Amino acid sequence: MRILTGLQPSGKLHVGNYFGAMEPAVRLQEEGEAFYFIANYHAMTTVKNPLELRAFTRELAVDFLACGLDPERAVFFLQSAVPEVNELAWILSTVCPVSQLEKAHSYKDKIAHGFSPSHGLFAYPVLMAADILLYDSRLVPVGKDQKQHLEITRDLAGKINEAFGEGTLVVPEPMIRDATAVVPGLDGQKMSKSYGNTLPLFATPDEARKLIMKKLVTDATPLEAPKPQENSTLLSLYRLMAGEVEVAAMEADYERGGVGYGDFKKRLLEAYLGYFEPMRLRRDELLADPGYVDAVLARGAEKARAAAAPVLDRVRRAVGLA
Numbered sequence: 001m002r003i004l005t006g007l008q009p010s011g012k013l014h015v016g017n018y019f020g021a022m023e024p025a026v027r028l029q030e031e032g033e034a035f036y037f038i039a040n041y042h043a044m045t046t047v048k049n050p051l052e053l054r055a056f057t058r059e060l061a062v063d064f065l066a067c068g069l070d071p072e073r074a075v076f077f078l079q080s081a082v083p084e085v086n087e088l089a090w091i092l093s094t095v096c097p098v099s100q101l102e103k104a105h106s107y108k109d110k111i112a113h114g115f116s117p118s119h120g121l122f123a124y125p126v127l128m129a130a131d132i133l134l135y136d137s138r139l140v141p142v143g144k145d146q147k148q149h150l151e152i153t154r155d156l157a158g159k160i161n162e163a164f165g166e167g168t169l170v171v172p173e174p175m176i177r178d179a180t181a182v183v184p185g186l187d188g189q190k191m192s193k194s195y196g197n198t199l200p201l202f203a204t205p206d207e208a209r210k211l212i213m214k215k216l217v218t219d220a221t222p223l224e225a226p227k228p229q230e231n232s233t234l235l236s237l238y239r240l241m242a243g244e245v246e247v248a249a250m251e252a253d254y255e256r257g258g259v260g261y262g263d264f265k266k267r268l269l270e271a272y273l274g275y276f277e278p279m280r281l282r283r284d285e286l287l288a289d290p291g292y293v294d295a296v297l298a299r300g301a302e303k304a305r306a307a308a309a310p311v312l313d314r315v316r317r318a319v320g321l322a
Contacts (some may be wrong), residue, residue, distance in 0.1 A: 009038055035075045037076075038064075045120040081305075082304050085130045129149075
């Protein structure tokens, strides 16, 4: 069973990226043949500075490895190291209705938040479909916000099979992540670089303290009163990073009252620093050995291209290009 997932290098990783995509992806190493890629072509729709794109790509590679990706058990590569993906994207675009892309929630959301309505942003779901279909991926882990894109992928694979022969492309199945995939940001919205509400994955203790103590939004409930647990950003983040005993204690203090949000924020800071400390140490080791990271990505690209070649050859023959 081949499982594929990718992450964009569009800025420094945050806690939402980790719990929403990276941590579940790393766990999939135990469940099947896992392919992980850094989606640097996709990142070009929002990252326009080439120096930033290179830096973000490198940081993401290091961070993925620091968070537990094992290159001995998984295929890890850069999207741009497999140029075949662009040819397949073009072939898919010839059967993709414009109306289908116009309905994409992600495109409309990005435009609403001020991004330029480029063709790349508009055609994002087609390239994403090529990412998935190029490797005969059977399962694709997706959050609720990406479910529509996978539906487009399945639809395009179906259109290709209908037009050029059943079995030309494998129609993938979604692996929908649970509710923990939607991690709240410091302002209560979904944590996103686009919204400027993130808690970085590897913030220094001082950076984390400033963000949690000063930027994390809470309500105006008095210190002595019980605190509402529903929709509490602070409590939601704490549940992700603290142990069961500590979470139960905070929930009890919320219910009882008499404890202020300042104290709860200090507990969150402690949980955050403790949870990510082993990964932070591994990250420091990787930064000190850049040659290792380069070698991992080079081997991953070779394996990815070897897996992609027969798929693209099958498609080219089916559509009349070979």
